[in-house]
Amino acid sequence: MESISGAYGTVRTLTKLLYPLLGLTFGSLQAQTAPDGSPLDFKLKQTFVNGLLVMPLASGLEAGQASKMNATSVSGYGDTRFSQSVGEDMQTALKEVQKFMSIRHPARPQAFDLEISFEEKYSGKDGPSAAVACGLLMESAITGKTWDPEFAVTGDMNADGSVQPIGGVAAKIRGATRGSCKLVAVPAKNEASVMDVLTMDGPMPLLKICVFSIKSFDEAVALASQERDAVIGPAVSEFAIIRDVCLRDPRAALSTLRSAQGQARLQAVVQKAPHCLSAKHLLMHVQGRAPKTLSLAGSIQTVDSNGRGLLEALKSDVARGGGLAMQEDEMRTTLNTLRNLRPKLDNRVWPYVDSMLKFGDVVRAQLMNPARSGAGLQSFIQNVNATGSSIETAKKALMSDPQVVEELGL
Known part of the structure; x- marks a missing residue:
């Protein structure tokens, strides 16, 4: 034993x-035994799929990447588990996937466990965004289907197979463009994040990879499959033609898309597959119908991540002599970044970013010309307290707005 x-x-x-x-x-x-009397095993002893993950950086920004995930069949008692330590949210998400799979495949092998692992074995993992990928791994092991190696997916999933929204989608899409992935699936409820990529980075990221939205696990299976159906297959192939033509000369990509033929091809993809977000939003962009500002969620996340240094300066309790978290050049860069971002933000976020800028100006003035007298130091303390409090007040007012709460799904 x-x-x-x-x-x-x-x-x-x-x-x-x-x-x-x-x-x-x-x-x-x-x-559950095979014809020779041995315990029934999975159809695939090992299988792979690309998941989209995001890692927080010290700067406050997020870095997305495509990470190969694999599932391996090992002797056990019908369990599915991670081979490394993961956070509570990721464990909870896997339990939901297991519930769904127990209904979808009630006769799955019970004499073997599935161990799910990530390509980066030694970094911490948490959050629910790997749920759909875990489901695809289980589906592959049980059915013997294999997935397109150029496909990647992110998304949470409920026990009924519905795909739920997650965070960091914009960073994950950017990360996917740096890898070998050419087809990406994201939750339909995260479509605004795809528009945010276009607003911030222009059309190239959505041209390099074909982004689809998914509402259900079955839609993820249809996209991930090596042999796609009569709807998805032609749409993916048509978009690949558009991508290849445009990337022959990236400098002329936008003019190519704006041409009558380019727009007709994008329209053809949208007609075949309305959930092809790359074609949908590229077409809107070249027709001048794309949003000029970030979504509400994207605006808040952008301010928080780019203003992290300012928030850290506030937390360091500068008024009590705890030291400043940033150097003057770092502070200047942060303030310039936030000012340049302001026109692209949802206007409901303006009071929040403006309060952050006022605080930053007070702190930067102290960095450039430190107070040398008691009166000067007292004035700095009063200003930093007042402007620091205004950040918290503005954020609280924003997140207490009923319309904002509803739009963010809080």
Whole structure:
């Protein structure tokens, strides 16, 4: 009998021993055998899919990347688990996926576990955004289907197979463009984040990769499959033609898309697959119908990430002599960045970013010309307290607005 350490392993072992005494089977283990009498295994011992992950940077910004995830069949008792330590949210998301798969595939092998691992084994992982990818890994192992190696996916998932929104979509799309992925699936409820990429970075990211929205697990399967159906297949192929033509000369890409033929091709993709967000929003862009400002969620996230240094300066309690978190040149760069971003922000976020700029100006003035007298220091303390409080007041007012709360889905 193999050794199992830890309380969880002990419980599972005792459960397996007690079930026969109660006249029960552990997940129908006794009935699941191959023709030769051996335990029924998964159709694929190992399978892969690309997940889109995001990592916070010290600057406050986020870096997205496509990461290969794999599932390996090992002897066990019908469990699915991560092979490394992950956060509570990711564990919860996997449980929802397991519930869905238990309904979709009630006869999955029970004498083997699936171990899910990430390409980056030694960095922390959390959040629900790998749920759909985990579902695809389980689907592949059970059915024997393999997925397009140029496909990547992100999204949370409920036990009914519905795909739910997640954070960091814009960063994940940018990260996907730096890898080998050419087809990406994101939750339909995150479409605004795709528009934000276009607003901030222009058309090139959405041209390099074909972004689709998904509402259900079945839609993820249709996109990930190596052999696509009569709707998805032609749309993906048509977009690949557009991409290849434009990338032959990236400098002329926008004029190519604006041409009558370019617009006709984009329209053809949208007609075949309305959930092809790359074609949809590129067409809107060349026709002058694309948003000029970021979404509300994108505006808040952009201010928070680009203004992190200012927020850290506030938290460092500069008024009590705790030291300043930024150098003058860093402060100047941050303030210039926020001022340049302001016209692209949802105007409901303007009071928040303006309060941050006022605070930054006070702190930068102290960095450039430190107070040398008691009176000067007292004036700085009063100003930094007042402007620091205004940041918190503005953020609280923004997040307390009923319309904002509803729009953010809080």
